Structure formats: structure tokens, C-alpha cells
Amino acid sequence: MKMRNIRLPRRAFGALLLGVAALATLATANAAPSTSFSVTGAVQQPKTYDAAALAAISNTTQTVSFLSGSTPQTHTYTGASLWNVINASTPVLGSNKNDVLNRIVLATGTDGYRVVYSLGELNPNFGNRPDLVAGAETINGVSAPLGADGFARTTAPGDVKGGRYLSNLVSLDVRASGSTATGIGGGVSTSFSVSGAVKTASSFNLAALQGLTSVTETVGGVSYTGVSFWDFLNKTVGLSLDPAVKNDVLNKYVVATGSDGYKAAFSLGELSSDFGNESVMIAYSADGQSLGTNGFARLVVPGDVKAGRWVSNLVSLEVLSAAAAPVPEPAHWALMAAGLVLLGVAKAKRRRG
Known part of the structure; x- marks a missing residue:
């Protein structure tokens, strides 16, 4: 099959240039300083x-x-x-x-x-x-x-x-948050699961928590013992991060769920030792005693004004990623440019017909 040279009408060629210019303009605008x-x-x-x-x-x-x-x-x-x-x-x-x-x-x-x-x-x-x-x-x-x-x-x-x-x-x-975890109808918890963007999805009970490196902190006159929330996520179970995404840890968050379905979200940026460095704890004892009706484990959040994020009777931790908000993609720009070219060709044909 012999290939023939294709010559675009002058107006169509002009439309092609306009399309390329539009593509370049959109690409530049996407990286330009914001105005709103x-x-x-x-x-x-x-x-x-x-x-x-x-x-x-x-x-x-x-x-x-x-x-x-x-x-x-x-x-x-x-x-x-x-x-x-x-x-x-x-x-x-x-x-x-x-x-x-x-x-x-x-x-x-x-x-x-x-x-x-x-x-x-x-x-x-x-x-x-x-x-x-x-x-x-x-x-x-x-x-x-x-x-x-x-x-x-x-x-x-x-x-x-x-x-x-x-x-x-x-x-x-x-x-x-998009959390899909459910409670267990309330009551005292005996274990919690870890799922989502982690290297090791697993379950932890009291013995498993006590086998980890412990930390102790006094909050409101009570001495809590447990494990660092950040170290638990980052070191014990490991976070699944995309090395191609700059600071991908800042695009993730964790949702804690209690046995009654109560939920609280934390950004990983808030918890990370490189960023917010908040000293949140997964506690398993208070003043040397079990947590009683608060379950075998609960979150302790020293910096909170009210204790709303102190999720008791912990049954689930989900590490989730925030999908990007809809923005124009380069492929869309290319389609727009191609559309301009085709429009130019069609108009040129009508004028010559």
C-alpha cells in the first residue's frame, strides 16, 4: 500500500497551531500561581x-x-x-x-x-x-x-x-472519610483489625500490644501506658506509600472505629514524626490497671480540647488514601486541541465544497 502525503488546508493548519497553543496555555496555567x-x-x-x-x-x-x-x-x-x-x-x-x-x-x-x-x-x-x-x-x-x-x-x-x-x-x-468498618454492636472490645494502605493487614489483641515497645504519658492526672500510634502504623504494620508521589504520607489518613461504630479520622500528617508529630497513643492500661469498660485498647489524644477522638473499645483502624480532586488532565488538553483541528478541517471543507 502506497502512502500519500497529506496536505492540510491553510485554515486547518491554522487551527492546528491554535490547538497546540491552547494546549500550551492550559499546561502553563495549571502550574501558574493561583488567583483563587x-x-x-x-x-x-x-x-x-x-x-x-x-x-x-x-x-x-x-x-x-x-x-x-x-x-x-x-x-x-x-x-x-x-x-x-x-x-x-x-x-x-x-x-x-x-x-x-x-x-x-x-x-x-x-x-x-x-x-x-x-x-x-x-x-x-x-x-x-x-x-x-x-x-x-x-x-x-x-x-x-x-x-x-x-x-x-x-x-x-x-x-x-x-x-x-x-x-x-x-x-x-x-x-x-469513606470508612467501611462497622462496630460489633457495642460492648467491651478484645481485639482490633488493621487494614487498608498498610504492608501487613492483621489483628491485635492485648497480648500482641503488650509485646510492642511501650510508652507512658500522664494526661489529666491519669498515667496511660500503650504504644505510639505513629510508630504502630509506620513501623509495626508499615504504611504502603507510593515513592513516585512526593510526600505521599500526607495524602493518607487513618480512621479509628469503636465497638459501637463511633469513628474518628486522623491525617497521617498530623501523626507523622516528620510533620505534625502529635503524641497520640493506643493505650491498654490506665494507672497500671486495665481500661475496664473502655475495652482492651483505646486512643489517647493529649492535645484534644474535648475527648471526642479518644476512641474507646477499639475494633478497627483503616489507613485510607484521598483520591485526587478532579482537575484537567494533559490527555484532556490534547483532545481539546485535536477537536480544534478537526473543527478547522471541517470548516475548510465546507468553504471549498
Whole structure:
């Protein structure tokens, strides 16, 4: 079969160039500094914020220090409380007790980088973390817009490293945790399962927990003994992370379920020793005694204002990943460009016909 050279009409060729230009423009826009972000998902009032709308919310200023690689950095940020921004859209909650604790928010930047926060860590009644959606920063006494970091970014005071200081914010997507674990109808638990994005899905009873390296912490005058929640997830069962995804641990969270079905989510960024480094514990004794009606194991969360995330009678831990929020993909751009080309060809044929 002999191949023939194909010559596009001049107008069709022009459409091809326009399509390629559109593709390049979309690709560039996807990596450009952000100018607005949306609050969407499981909320009653989706909102979009630009610089003026963000500045209209009650602002606060915070000075934070963190590591960028191995280099210490100190910045002063001005912005709105991340919780206040989310809460202004009124998250949709179920009828379960403290259902806000079974919700997460996925923050995404223009480059696709994403970070999970649990609503429990942000809520003033529980974790009360003072994270901001910041619109300006001060370095060495000079205040300026964020520039290449977009018009807004999130902050994470107390984080050891800067992985949760997400720049070029374009989306805050509120979601239910997606946990599928069920309780056992209440009562005293004797074991819990570990499933999801872990290397070893397994079950633990009291003897198994007592065989692990123990930690002790006094909270509210009670001395609790158990195992570090982070070390248990990271070392004992092992997390299943994608090495091709930058800081993939920040895209994951764990949901604890009690025997009565009560649930609380924690972002792994909150727990990780590289980031939030919260000293949450899976406790199995209090003042040297068993936990009694609280089951053989419960979570102890020293930093919580209220004890809502102290899940007792633990029966399940699920490590879950947050799927990326819908964004234009390169393949979509290519299809758009191809569509422009075909449209140009069709128009050229009609004119010549």
C-alpha cells in the first residue's frame, strides 16, 4: 500500500497551531500561581475565594518555624483560620455522634500536590490546630504577597517539616472519610483489625500490644501506658506509600472505629514524626490497671480540647488514601486541541465544497 502525503488546508493548519497553543496555555496555567481557590465537596454552601474575599474574613497573624529540607526557616503569615474558611461553607454531617470527626479535607495546589487534614485536628472543640489559609507573609520585617506561592497557601504551625505548607492553593475538598468498618454492636472490645494502605493487614489483641515497645504519658492526672500510634502504623504494620508521589504520607489518613461504630479520622500528617508529630497513643492500661469498660485498647489524644477522638473499645483502624480532586488532565488538553483541528478541517471543507 502506497502512502500519500497529506496536505492540510491553510485554515486547518491554522487551527492546528491554535490547538497546540491552547494546549500550551492550559499546561502553563495549571502550574501558574493561583488567583483563587474553591471550597467544595460535602458542604452546604460551596464558595470561591479570591484575594479580596479571603481578606474579608477575620484575619490573624502567626510566626512559624519549620525545616525546608535541612534548612530552618521562620516566616510570619497573615490569613484566615483554615477551620473558619471550611466551616463558613457548612460541612454536611451525618446523624452519628461527633460526625465532624469522620470528615477530612483535601487541599490541592496548582501542580497537583495535595495534603489531607482531618476536620477533627482543625476543629476548635478537638485538635484546635491554628492552621491558616494565608494571603501574605513577612520575612525580615518586610510584608509582601506570596508571589510564586500564589495568592493563598495553607500553614501548619508545629509541623517539623514544611510539607503541609501547601502553596498555590486551588481547592479545599471536604469529604466523608469513606470508612467501611462497622462496630460489633457495642460492648467491651478484645481485639482490633488493621487494614487498608498498610504492608501487613492483621489483628491485635492485648497480648500482641503488650509485646510492642511501650510508652507512658500522664494526661489529666491519669498515667496511660500503650504504644505510639505513629510508630504502630509506620513501623509495626508499615504504611504502603507510593515513592513516585512526593510526600505521599500526607495524602493518607487513618480512621479509628469503636465497638459501637463511633469513628474518628486522623491525617497521617498530623501523626507523622516528620510533620505534625502529635503524641497520640493506643493505650491498654490506665494507672497500671486495665481500661475496664473502655475495652482492651483505646486512643489517647493529649492535645484534644474535648475527648471526642479518644476512641474507646477499639475494633478497627483503616489507613485510607484521598483520591485526587478532579482537575484537567494533559490527555484532556490534547483532545481539546485535536477537536480544534478537526473543527478547522471541517470548516475548510465546507468553504471549498
